[in-house]
Amino acid sequence: MDNTWGTPYFFASFKHGVDVSIHAATKYIVGHSDVMLGAIVTTEPTFLPIRTMMADLGYAAGPDDIYLALRGLRTMSVRLERHQKNATKVASWLQSRAEVAEVLYPALPRRARPRTLGSATSPAPPACSA
Secondary structure, three states: OEEEHHHHOOOHHHHHOOOEEEEEOOHHHHHOOOOOOOOOEEEEHHHHHHHHHHHHHHOOOOOHHHHHHHHHHHHHHHHHHHHHHHHHHHHHHHHHHHOOOOOOOOOOOOOOOOOOOHHOOOOOOOOOOO
């Protein structure tokens, strides 16, 4: 599962049955756009095949990149909480605007919208299962 947007801070993927969780660590984990880094986090049963593939392909992160990622982890909770607070304010404001038909933001309570388009309105797609 790509957990880049959810981050391990907001979405504990293993608690939802995910065996392999990947992250574009540059986005939120590092948080400063001065490192290009990714992370693969696995459950114990899937660790060895992933680790073997990584070793066979020669993927490794440099020590400076890891240092900078650790720097970002120290402030990740503060940055993400502020990010969510600001995003929720913007989404709430948009939801209050008459010219905005619908706001899709997970932190907002869903409001029932009137079915004014008749048969052209399709129901939401089914949720993906892990």
